[in-house]
Amino acid sequence: MQDLSKELTLVTVTYNSAAVLAAHIDSLRDGARSPMPRWLIVDNASTDQTDEMLKKYGGEVELLKNAANVGFGGACNIGIAASKTRYVMVLNPDTQLSESALQKLLSELKSNDAAIAGPALEPVDDHEVEAVDWLVGAVLLFDTEKMNAIGYFDERFFLYEEDKDICKCANDAGLKVIQCRNVSIPHVGGGSTVRTKKVNEFIHFHKGRSFALYALKHGLPDDVLNNYVRDNTRRKWIALLTFGRSRYLRARAKLKGVNSLNN
Structure with missing residues (x-):
C-alpha cells in the first residue's frame, strides 16, 4: 500500500463553502486507517464561517x-505551488473522499503512466480506465514531474473551461489524461455561494467569457464561437418577448462575457 502521507498532497479550493466543507474533510478523516496526506485548503476570500469552522481540525488541514x-x-495553482509531493490532487469542497479511492486513483495514474487522472463522479455501470480528451475539474490528480514542463491552470479562465483547457494542453504535449471509472469519488454539488441574481449573472458572464477564451486560445473554427453568439442572441430576444427574465439575463450575461475579450 502506498504511503499517502508521503506521496500525495490534497488541495481543496473553497469559496463560501462552509456548509459542505466539514462533510468533505470528514469523509476522509473519519474513515482513514493510515496517516492522511497533507491537506491544503485554499480559500478565495470567503466571507462565511469557513475560517472559524476549520479551527476544529487543528493541524490536520x-x-x-x-x-x-x-x-x-488560480487557487489551484497556489495550492500546487505550495505542495512538496510528486502527486497533487485538486478538489471541489463538495466531493466525498475515501482512503481506498485515493489509493486506487493514485495506483491507476502510476500504472498507466498518466499525467492527469480523474475518477467517476457519480455511479456508473462500467469500470473502464481509458484515455480521454478532458476531465471534470471536481477531482483531478496530477503527476507534477510530468506536468511541471507544461504548467498548470491558465488563470485567464476565472470560472469554467479551466479543466478542459488543462487537459487539452496535457494531451497536446503528448501526456496522457485518463478517466478511471473504477474509482468512485462522488461529487455532491452545491459547494459554493447561494445563487442570487447577482451571482447568477456573474456565473453566466464567466461561462460566456471562458467559452470564447477556450475557442480563441485553441483555434477552434470560427463557426464554433459565431454559433454560440448567435444562439445566445436568439435566446435573449425570445426570452425578452416571452417575459422569461431569468433566461434573458443568463443569455445577456454570456454575451457580455464573450464581448469582454474585445475590451
Missing part, C-alpha cells in the same frame, strides 16, 4: 487564505 477571489484555477 492547512488554510491558505487569499486576500481576493482569484478564481478556481
Whole structure:
C-alpha cells in the first residue's frame, strides 16, 4: 500500500463553502486507517464561517487564505505551488473522499503512466480506465514531474473551461489524461455561494467569457464561437418577448462575457 502521507498532497479550493466543507474533510478523516496526506485548503476570500469552522481540525488541514477571489484555477495553482509531493490532487469542497479511492486513483495514474487522472463522479455501470480528451475539474490528480514542463491552470479562465483547457494542453504535449471509472469519488454539488441574481449573472458572464477564451486560445473554427453568439442572441430576444427574465439575463450575461475579450 502506498504511503499517502508521503506521496500525495490534497488541495481543496473553497469559496463560501462552509456548509459542505466539514462533510468533505470528514469523509476522509473519519474513515482513514493510515496517516492522511497533507491537506491544503485554499480559500478565495470567503466571507462565511469557513475560517472559524476549520479551527476544529487543528493541524490536520492547512488554510491558505487569499486576500481576493482569484478564481478556481488560480487557487489551484497556489495550492500546487505550495505542495512538496510528486502527486497533487485538486478538489471541489463538495466531493466525498475515501482512503481506498485515493489509493486506487493514485495506483491507476502510476500504472498507466498518466499525467492527469480523474475518477467517476457519480455511479456508473462500467469500470473502464481509458484515455480521454478532458476531465471534470471536481477531482483531478496530477503527476507534477510530468506536468511541471507544461504548467498548470491558465488563470485567464476565472470560472469554467479551466479543466478542459488543462487537459487539452496535457494531451497536446503528448501526456496522457485518463478517466478511471473504477474509482468512485462522488461529487455532491452545491459547494459554493447561494445563487442570487447577482451571482447568477456573474456565473453566466464567466461561462460566456471562458467559452470564447477556450475557442480563441485553441483555434477552434470560427463557426464554433459565431454559433454560440448567435444562439445566445436568439435566446435573449425570445426570452425578452416571452417575459422569461431569468433566461434573458443568463443569455445577456454570456454575451457580455464573450464581448469582454474585445475590451
